[in-house]
Amino acid sequence: MTTFALRRLGQNRPILLAYGGALALFAVTSAFSPGFASANHIRILLIQASFVALVALGQSFVILGGGIDLSVPWTLNGSAILMTLFADGQNRPLVWVIPLLVALGGLIGLVNGLGITALGVSPIIMTLGMNVILSGGLLVYTNGSPTAAAPAFVETLATGRVGPVPYNTLIWLALASLATVVLTWTAFGRHLYALGTNRMVAQFSGIAVSRVTVVTYVISGMTAAFAGILLTGYVGQAYLGMGDPYLFASVAAVAIGGASILGGSGHYLGTIAGALILTVLAGLLPILNLNTASLQVIYGVVILATVALATLPGRLAVTR
Amino acid sequence: MADLEARAVTKRFGGVLALDGVDFEADAGEVHALIGENGAGKSTFIKILTGAVRPDEGEVVLFGEPLAARSPRDAASHGVAAVFQELSLVPDLTVAENVWFRRERLTPLGTISRRRVRRDTRALFGRLDFPPLDPDIEVRSLSVAERQLVEVAKAVAGDPRVLILDEATSALSPKEVSWLLDLARRLAAGGMIVVYISHRLAEVREVASRITVFRNGHSVGVTEGAAASEDEIVSMMLGRRLERLYPDKEATATEAVALRVRDLRFGHRLRGIDLDLREGEILGVGGLQGQGQLELFLSLFGVLRARGTIELDGRPVKISSPRAALAAGIGLALVPEDRQNQGLLLPKSVRENVTLAVTKRFSRRGLLDLERERALVGDAIRQLSIVLSSPEQPVGSLSGGNQQKVVISKLLLTRAKVLLLYDLTRGVDVGTKGEIFQLMRNLAREGYAILFFSTDLQELIHVADRVAVISDGSVTGLLEGEAITEDRILRASVAGGTAA
């Protein structure tokens, strides 16, 4: 099983490239900034990377199937805010609050998926519309007022550790393994790649194209909601707008990880490298001592350049 | 020196030597045929002539000048136009827009004048005596045959000096084929060099003044078109004699009706089709192009939602999707018309394509058993002798004929007992055709029920146990045994209901 995973990785030049890039970037940054490579700071980087990586997990499934989910920011945000409201700083309610919110995220994905497959709305419009609806709904619901602090348990989940390894990283590892198994060793994974490569061929091959599509959006809704819960634990509270950076970041992580943005090729293993690159980059730029506005510009430019580089081998292969 | 000359052209793809020092000559005024088995290197050679692929060694000389086309567009500017085996029209543009694509003459404002494009297309169609086709229709809605015709018009529109047709007749009906052969002859007579690739040897002998034969990346000989017998040509192609193309018909059909179709209707394309396909039977479907045959196959496979009743093995079934068709009763499986857009995931491996429809067969407790998959794929490759360097090779890099074999193995793995074969032998070489017909006969003997559409009348005549002729959406003739003749099929095709 593992040899196959390695072979698969070997075939996937873009994925290896992404890991190479992540390592190189990390080395460069460490050279500029002593302490960047300390065990403590690496832990922090891993925790920060996990939020992008979780949102990008669902996004990977959606993009592999040829879609895109633009509703992740407010799915994440909604789950974060509702969690603090429902739990009200207490640990006990979390037994039902966490499953409920993950399920709600899945429900949002279900509506997205059904809108796209049954009603034929384009993925961009459907999920963008959903994002707007969710943001409006939350504003009305919370009345714009601040919410309670994150319960202690959620904070522990997000920042605590067993031995040297953060809980957070363990959770991420578990979900990443699950995603890898699903993509590589299940019929669903095969069908998903087929769907993203050519919808009509998938349909002619007897694949339940609509069902597979809907499931990817459900997964995306669930991972965004779960990321919202963990992120609240990390930040200590929920606030309006906390999900906004995760739209661009999740799509960029998938693309940097070597997936085709049109679907059909790529892997979550690549997305992980994409999330790591984005996180190290966010750590490198402040070292350059620029103001936040310039940072944003550089961040954007570097990401676009990375995506262009990551997709270059594919395009060269086509024009060969 | 010949007008078009290639010298010592060599091309390697990884470990595959597609062309090995090939020489080729053709002259203005001739239709020059290029034939060879699947994977012999014909298309690769054409791609080199047109700059779609760069040769590793060798050169091409056109009218005394070296031709090193960098792209098909560049080649076109040097007067070399081609219809490629893999069609390349833009689905969202109309027929007329495709014909003049990137060659439009612009208005003073720099925009494209639709009126002019339309007018030019009408004029061109008139000049070519083109089969009836609406220039304003979107290419998306055309059949493969119609797309092939549009490709021809597009290639001819630029008045090239060299016109290359790579299996441009593979989906055409006899009438359209004879139109295209006429056109090729006329263009050659006007001083053009026409290079003509086809697996239909009768066509080749009819139209070509000379024939160059490729085998295994080598040019193994040139012969005069009329001088050589079909047998001789085939022997040159295969390097051995072909014992027989068509296996003997056998009375393998039983009394049991595997597929019963009653009053199948779809818009004005199907006007109440009745069919009985028996177990062990090969039922041919004939008729002129576009009389509803395609819609019949697509309806039976659940792609189109037709009205009417369909029974499998005596039980009524509801078929609302291909998935339902594959799962219904004894199962319905289809070899689709359009290999590139319906049959295969071109960038994916042969392995993934072969097993795509049957992932359940090698899953255990939800996980894929990849050892078992490899075994299945290995068997499939051996059974149909698919020529490839590795099962992990993208299926799109196989030769056309070998791609079709992958489609067939995909179909067989589904274990569906009713096989819908739409133009199964399109682009397949004679040797392999023989194997495929034998395979069909074997399947019939095993109890499969086969519905078989072909644009090639000879195939229907020699392979089918019965032939249903379809005209204007209904069955206008059902021929059996000795009655299956070219003449009777053609008469039923135009009779509209009287020849049964």
Ligand SMILES: Nc1ncnc2c1ncn2[C@@H]1O[C@H](COP(=O)(O)OP(=O)(O)OP(=O)(O)O)[C@@H](O)[C@H]1O
């Ligand atoms: N892009 C590619 N990558 C790898 N192998 C290739 C590629 N293109 C062609 N080949 C290989 O080169 C050989 C010649 O292929 P080619 O398409 O020229 O055959 P052909 O004579 O046109 O066959 P057909 O009659 O089936 O169309 C085949 O073995 C094919 O698999």
Ligand SMILES: [Mg+2]
């Ligand atoms: Mg070819």
